[in-house]
Structures are given as C-alpha cells and as structure tokens.
Amino acid sequence: MAVKPKHLVLNLLSVAEEPLTSQQFVRVGELFDITANNIRVTLARLSADKLIETCGRSQYQLGEHSRELAQNLAGWRSLEKSLVSWSGDWIGVFVATLGRADRTALRRRSRVLRLVGFEEFKQGLLVRPNNLEGGVARARERLYNLGLEREAMVFRLGDLEQAEQKAAMELWDTNALEQQYAEGLREMENWMVQADKLTPDVAARETFLIGDRILHHIVFDPLLPTEMIDTQARARYIDTMARFDEVGKVHWRKIYRSLG
Secondary structure, three states, rough: OOOOOOHHHHHHHHHHHOOHHHHHHHHHHHHHOOOOHHHHHHHEEEEEEEEEEEEEOOEEEEHHHHHHHHHHHHHHHHHHHOOOOOOOOOEEEOOOOOOOOOHHHHHHHHHHHHHHHOOOEEEEEEEEEEOOOHHHHHHHHHHHHHOOOOEEEEEOOOOOHHHHHHHOOOOOOOOHHHHHHHHHHHHHHHHHHHOHHHHHHHHHHHHHHHHHHHHHHHHHOOOOOOOOHHHHHHHHHHHHHHHHHHHHHHHHHHHHHOOO
C-alpha cells in the first residue's frame, strides 16, 4: 500500500510526543519507499501552507492550520464517553441554501458532515441521532469549528412520522459497520500476538498502515445509538485500537531512538 509523503508527515506529527526532525522523517520515509528528496520537498510545501511549522533546528510540529483539527480528532479513545442515551430525536443540518459552485468548499462541507456522522435524509437536509453529549448546541459548535459554513442551520428535529423515523434510521449501513468492527478486531489481535517476532522496521510500518486505516474508521464512525447498532462491539473495537496503538508506539520509539 503506497503512502503519500504529505499523509505520512501530518499523521506522524499528529501523534508525536515531541517535535520530529527532518532526519527522522527521512528515516521513516525509507520504511515506505519514499525518497529523502521527496520528504524534504514535502516538508517545505507543508511549511509554506502553514500545515506544519519549524520549532528549532530542523525540527517540526503541526502548524496553525492543522493543529485544531488534530486536537479535535485526538479524543478518539473516549468517544464512547461522549455519548448519551437516545430519545429518538435527531440533529438536523440544512444546507440547501449554501453555494455549490466552489468545489473546495463543497468537499470541506461534505467531509465535516461525515466526520460528525451526518447522512442526507432529504435533499439539502442531513441528520444524525441526537445522542451526542451536549446535544444540538455542542454539535453546532463542533461543526462550525471544523469548517462548516455558519450560514448552515443546525437544529433539533423530532416527532417524525413512523415511516419517516424508520427511513431515517436506515440511512446508515449498520451491517457493514458491525462487520468492520469484527474484522478490524481480529486483525489487530492477530497482529499483536506475533508482533514481537517482527523486526522494528517491519513492525513500525505495519502498525502505521493498520492503525491509520482503523483510526480513520473510528474517527468517521457515526456513533449510532444502541437502538441502531451493536455498541458493545464498537466499544471493543475502540478499546482494542487503543491497545494496538500503545504497542505501535513501542516500535516507533525504537525507530526514533536509532537516530539518537
């Protein structure tokens, strides 16, 4: 699986315990067949775009344009604690009055809404279960902070007719989500059983590839309530990813220590 230099650099900095050096990035790039020149060009471009910034001699950390998003995503371990019981109502977002000509804005809007678990219910109207801690007010704040246009209306939606309620509950492919939990759980557990037999380079590479994919699934999980999905399976999935992440950090520290 090919890893893009930009994705590698930003992901490493988003989980790094301290700033990383250009030498460390070059070393890590070797694990993914990325040349030193490609890494250095990527660091320069990301710095120019303010996605990363220098904080010492050849040292880098996340920049202002990516720090807030990384902080927002960093709470994946405690996602289950951010949920409350569902009473059957919804959080609605109305975007039909927003422009569609700006493709960049359109992609950002779609990504933000997916990140918070929304699906389109009617044209221009997206919904998700109102089971997030803080309700509509906190969901609205999070959406705006992530980049949703403030002209978008965010509101509570309730008292749907029975057929409409059923249609809303079927917007998500819950079977696919539960299969994803089961397969990811097996993959992580099987890997951890044989992790000690791997060389540091192979272990670091594999933990990045597996962890990156599963973390993406967790971050974009719609966090549906018990009435719609097996929440115990989801909790086991996230807990296992937390253990897998700790094992991965051990191997990555070996890589960084090898550079002094």
